[in-house]
Amino acid sequence: MIGTTNFGSFPALRMRRLRTRPLLRDMLRAPGIEARRLMWPVFLQEGLKVKEPIPSLPGQSCYSPDSLVEALEPVVNSGVNSIILFPRVAESLKCPEGRSILNEEGLMFEAIRVVKKHFPRLIVFADLDLSEYTIHGHSGIIDDAGVVLNDSTLEILSEAAVRLCRNGADGVAPSGMLDGQVSLIRNALEQSELSDSLIMSYSTKFDSRFYNCFRNAVNNTPQHGNRADCQISRSDSRQALRESIMDEREAADILMVKPALAYLDIIKDVSQSTDCPLAAYNVSGEYAMTWHAQDHGIGNRYALAHEILTSIFRAGADIVITYWANQISQILEYNER
Numbered sequence: 001m002i003g004t005t006n007f008g009s010f011p012a013l014r015m016r017r018l019r020t021r022p023l024l025r026d027m028l029r030a031p032g033i034e035a036r037r038l039m040w041p042v043f044l045q046e047g048l049k050v051k052e053p054i055p056s057l058p059g060q061s062c063y064s065p066d067s068l069v070e071a072l073e074p075v076v077n078s079g080v081n082s083i084i085l086f087p088r089v090a091e092s093l094k095c096p097e098g099r100s101i102l103n104e105e106g107l108m109f110e111a112i113r114v115v116k117k118h119f120p121r122l123i124v125f126a127d128l129d130l131s132e133y134t135i136h137g138h139s140g141i142i143d144d145a146g147v148v149l150n151d152s153t154l155e156i157l158s159e160a161a162v163r164l165c166r167n168g169a170d171g172v173a174p175s176g177m178l179d180g181q182v183s184l185i186r187n188a189l190e191q192s193e194l195s196d197s198l199i200m201s202y203s204t205k206f207d208s209r210f211y212n213c214f215r216n217a218v219n220n221t222p223q224h225g226n227r228a229d230c231q232i233s234r235s236d237s238r239q240a241l242r243e244s245i246m247d248e249r250e251a252a253d254i255l256m257v258k259p260a261l262a263y264l265d266i267i268k269d270v271s272q273s274t275d276c277p278l279a280a281y282n283v284s285g286e287y288a289m290t291w292h293a294q295d296h297g298i299g300n301r302y303a304l305a306h307e308i309l310t311s312i313f314r315a316g317a318d319i320v321i322t323y324w325a326n327q328i329s330q331i332l333e334y335n336e337r
């Protein structure tokens with residue numbers, strides 16, 4: 001009689017054999033976080049040489065286009081290849097229809113031109129949402145009851161998409177979860193011979209309290225009512241999946257789940273249900289929460305961020321949109337070795 005008969009369990013099966021030799025453990029380890037998979041969300045404001053720290057988002061600032069170029073230098077050098085731009089629009093430029101989104105002399109357009117001039121290869125997405133441009137702060141033209149009018153809002157957004165891409169944006173990211181947002185914008189881009197321009201759709205966007213720090217930063221909180229018509233209820237995983245699948249069928253280039261951390265199961269569901277590249281947005285509240293954790297003795301913020309970003313990739317995201325992108329060098333220190 002020699003040895004063991006049951007090879008499917010202890011003692012024949014010992015997982016520690018794979019862990020006790022450091023180089024074997026290293027050989028078998030899944031890839032760590034990489035800068036090239038991160039997209040940095042950046043806030044813009046008018047002016048020259050302005051870099052205004054954002055109180056609700058420590059480590060982040062609101063930049064005038066020229067100072068954004070300066071801020072981008074180290075970020076690009078650290079290996080981050082893409083950004084998404086959000087404008088903080090002056091109150092005097094807001095109107096009920098958000099028409100200044102079309103103004104090619106405006107902040108967003110200028111920033112795109114300046115950034116692409118200095119960093120021609122950097123992938124630049126323009127967030128496409130009327131909420132930063134409307135007086136009432138809703139993501140579109142609204143009726144008397146405050147409900148967003150889907151089709152007329154998309155007319156403006158399609159025109160804005162064409163102009164943004166003509167001015168050098170690599171793509172647009174429609175964020176209102178309007179029905180048909182991908183197909184109508186795709187049509188408009190095709191008709192304007194912008195067939196190379198990308199659409200990254202906020203395809204699955206939840207109604208979340210984790211956006212509050214962002215809303216403080218750009219001042220787009222709805223003055224009355226909420227965005228329930230433009231966002232999915234947090235408990236509704238079937239609708240969450242359906243929305244992303246619909247956008248894939250409308251030829252979205254990249255899908256998105258937002259927020260990320262409280263929705264890892266949704267990231268997994270979407271990544272397993274579509275063949276489209278998937279971005280996950282590690283939103284402002286998740287970032288601020290992790291940042292402040294260090295001040296409360298919970299742990300080094302970069303170590304915590306490393307663990308959280310790892311979980312988002314592990315869930316199935318191909319790209320993570322994250323405010324940590326400008327601090328990626330500190331985070332990579334925590335890649336396991």
Ligand code: PBG
Nearest residue numbers: 127129175210211214283284285
């Ligand atoms: C809408 C938009 C928002 C965020 C990204 N795009 C805010 C909103 O829906 O009110 C939030 C991202 C974050 O919290 O970091 N343009």
